[in-house]
Amino acid sequence: MAVISYREALRAAMREELKRDDKVVIMGEEVAQFNGAYKVTEGLLKEFGPKRIVDTPISEAGFIGLGIGASMLGIRPVMELMFWSFSYVAFDQIVNNAGNIRYMSGGLINCPIVIRGPANGGTNVGATHSHTPEAILASHPGIKVVCPATPYDAKGLMKAAIRDNDPVYVMENTILYNDKGEVPDEDYIVPLGVADVKRVGTDLTIVAHGRAVITSLKAAEILEKEHGVSVEVVDLRSIRPLDEETILASVRKTHRALLVEENKPFCGVDAQVAYLIQSKAFDELDAPIHRVSSIDAPQIYCKRMEDLQMPNVERVVAEALKVLA
Amino acid sequence: MAKPAVLTHPESLKRPAGPSEYAKDPVNASLSKAEKIALYTKMARIRHFEQRCIRIYQQGKIGGFLHLYVGQEAVAAGTISLLGKHDHIITGYRDHGHGLMVGMGMNECMAELTGRVTGCSQGKGGSMHYFAPDKNYWGGHGIVGGQAPLGTGLAYAVKYLGLKGSCLAYMGDGAVNQGAVHEAYNLASLWDLPVIFVVENNGYSMGTSQERSTAHPGCLAKRAEGYNMAWDVINGHDVYEVRAKTAIALKRAHEESKPTVLEIFTYRYFGHSMADPDKTYRDKEEIKEYREKKDPVLAFEQELLREKVLTPELSLQINEAAMAEADKAAVFADESPDPTVADITKHIYWEEDNRGPKTTSRGTIIFE
Ligand SMILES: Cc1ncc(C[n+]2csc(CCOP(=O)(O)OP(=O)(O)O)c2C)c(N)n1
Ligand SMILES: [Mg+2]
Numbered sequence: 184m185a186v187i188s189y190r191e192a193l194r195a196a197m198r199e200e201l202k203r204d205d206k207v208v209i210m211g212e213e214v215a216q217f218n219g220a221y222k223v224t225e226g227l228l229k230e231f232g233p234k235r236i237v238d239t240p241i242s243e244a245g246f247i248g249l250g251i252g253a254s255m256l257g258i259r260p261v262m263e264l265m266f267w268s269f270s271y272v273a274f275d276q277i278v279n280n281a282g283n284i285r286y287m288s289g290g291l292i293n294c295p296i297v298i299r300g301p302a303n304g305g306t307n308v309g310a311t312h313s314h315t316p317e318a319i320l321a322s323h324p325g326i327k328v329v330c331p332a333t334p335y336d337a338k339g340l341m342k343a344a345i346r347d348n349d350p351v352y353v354m355e356n357t358i359l360y361n362d363k364g365e366v367p368d369e370d371y372i373v374p375l376g377v378a379d380v381k382r383v384g385t386d387l388t389i390v391a392h393g394r395a396v397i398t399s400l401k402a403a404e405i406l407e408k409e410h411g412v413s414v415e416v417v418d419l420r421s422i423r424p425l426d427e428e429t430i431l432a433s434v435r436k437t438h439r440a441l442l443v444e445e446n447k448p449f450c451g452v453d454a455q456v457a458y459l460i461q462s463k464a465f466d467e468l469d470a471p472i473h474r475v476s477s478i479d480a481p482q483i484y485c486k487r488m489e490d491l492q493m494p495n496v497e498r499v500v501a502e503a504l505k506v507l508a
Numbered sequence: 509m510a511k512p513a514v515l516t517h518p519e520s521l522k523r524p525a526g527p528s529e530y531a532k533d534p535v536n537a538s539l540s541k542a543e544k545i546a547l548y549t550k551m552a553r554i555r556h557f558e559q560r561c562i563r564i565y566q567q568g569k570i571g572g573f574l575h576l577y578v579g580q581e582a583v584a585a586g587t588i589s590l591l592g593k594h595d596h597i598i599t600g601y602r603d604h605g606h607g608l609m610v611g612m613g614m615n616e617c618m619a620e621l622t623g624r625v626t627g628c629s630q631g632k633g634g635s636m637h638y639f640a641p642d643k644n645y646w647g648g649h650g651i652v653g654g655q656a657p658l659g660t661g662l663a664y665a666v667k668y669l670g671l672k673g674s675c676l677a678y679m680g681d682g683a684v685n686q687g688a689v690h691e692a693y694n695l696a697s698l699w700d701l702p703v704i705f706v707v708e709n710n711g712y713s714m715g716t717s718q719e720r721s722t723a724h725p726g727c728l729a730k731r732a733e734g735y736n737m738a739w740d741v742i743n744g745h746d747v748y749e750v751r752a753k754t755a756i757a758l759k760r761a762h763e764e765s766k767p768t769v770l771e772i773f774t775y776r777y778f779g780h781s782m783a784d785p786d787k788t789y790r791d792k793e794e795i796k797e798y799r800e801k802k803d804p805v806l807a808f809e810q811e812l813l814r815e816k817v818l819t820p821e822l823s824l825q826i827n828e829a830a831m832a833e834a835d836k837a838a839v840f841a842d843e844s845p846d847p848t849v850a851d852i853t854k855h856i857y858w859e860e861d862n863r864g865p866k867t868t869s870r871g872t873i874i875f876e
Binding site for chain 2: 216217244245269447480484
């Protein structure tokens with residue numbers, strides 16, 4: 184086991200898949216010569232050359248659409264969006280074309296494309312650059328969405344995404360890029376649609392994804408130390424397919440649920456998770472389900488306020504205590 | 509280091525700054541001494557504001573992205589100095605220079621960068637999202653190319669309202685590859701809209717030199733021909749030339765309600781943003797050459813010294829005053845308060861901010 188960063192884990196996944204399958208191509212703005220805006224693809228041009236690692240113009244609709252087309256003929260494109268916020272100029276390609284082609288062709292065509300890049304707030308860059316579109320995209324059948332929270336999951340999910348035969352959208356987080364964690368040396372994948380219990384507990388289930396998992400784990404420690412509460416943290420990892428069983432099993436054990444996400448609350452991922460729990464485990468609940476999400480407004484620029492707008496440890500602890508009250 | 513990118517700016521536009529061929533152009537010859545000094549002062553203010561920002565960023569008081577306009581001053585200064593009551597502007601995220609040119613104060617600009625409630629957008633927009641609609645400045649847009657259709661729409665509104673005006677929609681050389689820009693070009697030409705697309709070609713989009721990103725028939729402006737639009741190329745190191753050629757496009761907008769694409773060759777001295785180490789895609793020598801031989805602020809200073817409009821003493825005074833103004837703005841930004849948590853949910857909907865007896869909706873539009 185090596186200890187590597189989330190960024191290195193993503194890069195290692197791409198490197199290994201580039202080596203394993205010569206149909207894998209990396210494409211995006213600044214991914215090659217500049218080594219990636221966030222250095223995720225650093226060194227790949229040098230190692231694999233310009234046929235495999237391709238810089239694009241600032242034409243997201245064009246190059247993402249091109250990747251979708253190429254994937255229909257067997258290429259396995261891994262497209263970088265500098266930010267998922269920029270996916271909005273390519274929305275038609277990402278949703279209509281990648282998401283529907285298999286269905287509309289009656290299963291004749293499939294679209295093994297990966298689109299990846301950071302999707303997070305918390306970096307003081309204002310509303311246009313802070314979108315978290317996992318809920319919007321996962322609401323479209325035909326599309327898969329994953330949000331790794333740790334280096335282990337980042338590598339395993341990225342490899343699974345590249346090998347998957349459907350469009351998989353990997354949402355990373357710039358704030359996690361430097362986080363370190365243990366990652367096996369041997370080949371492994373984290374299957375899509377399998378959640379992970381990141382902390383075992385008995386009194387309360389926290390369901391989270393992405394960086395909200397890290398925040399929730401810190402909150403769980405405080406709840407344990409200062410309030411004597413045993414919290415279980417379920418990391419969704421994959422938004423669609425959604426691992427219903429792991430969520431429900433945890434709720435059946437703790438009988439209380441707090442849902443944490445960095446999205447805005449309206450139509451968020453956790454609106455869906457809350458529905459799931461009440462529909463399939465209503466009788467198990469000893470308290471109403473609570474949620475912590477970003478304050479319902481476009482992302483504010485001011486860093487001090489942005490930190491309060493987003494779920495933070497204090498807010499998670501406070502809300503957990505309400506569920507436990 | 510990667511091999512230095514080949515310069516794409518036409519050779520003729522790289523000649524050392526000398527007396528401007530455009531000094532005698534009517535739009536420049538008609539300027540009074542005071543107007544020329546004011547124009548120079550504005551360029552100097554942009555330069556010193558931006559340089560002050562670097563320090564504040566390095567002190568950690570500005571976070572996020574900070575895209576500087578140093579080297580490009582003559583573009584905003586030349587174009588905006590021509591505008592009248594019904595002329596509007598809109599640009600991308602490299603928006604400080606335009607803001608100062610339309611008359612925004614250094615205080616509100618600086619306070620926005622540090623996220624203060626006294627900032628032009630009350631700490632909600634940041635560096636990339638300046639706005640001053642009272643000064644016909646419609647932003648400040650973070651998504652590359654997104655402002656081009658908006659600028660076209662502002663021009664549409666000007667025309668619809670029967671006003672003799674225009675909109676200048678600025679973008680970078682990388683932005684010309686966004687689909688939205690092409691759709692805007694077509695609409696502007698198809699509907700005869702008084703919009704001027706100003707392509708500020710500084711040679712690079714982030715770490716990508718222009719020839720690595722863009723297929724074009726000789727220059728970016730010439731793409732206009734495909735849309736049956738007028739176009740021109742401009743040496744953006746010469747503020748007189750910027751004015752002279754922009755004036756022609758403005759006349760076209762005002763009198764014929766027709767669009768133009770102007771490609772203005774310019775150069776940025778610093779990295780794409782403060783986050784760009786600027787080590788992989790261009791040579792230090794290249795930056796030095798532009799700084800030393802083609803600096804737009806120095807070139808205009810020299811021009812005005814030759815014209816005996818400026819004296820070295822006056823120039824020094826102007827520059828010192830601009831630096832002092834920037835210093836004061838930094839203090840203002842430091843001493844200003846942050847927005848509050850309650851401010852986070854203000855300004856989302858007009859309806860929410862204006863609830864009253866006439867509000868008919870019972871719906872909840874902001875969620876907890
Ligand atoms: C749709 C979209 N894609 C990518 C980006 C990231 N980005 C911001 S600026 C930039 C380069 C733009 O270069 P150019 O248009 O030449 O303008 P300059 O920065 O040189 O002024 C990129 C890729 C973005 N903001 N929006
Ligand atoms: Mg540029």
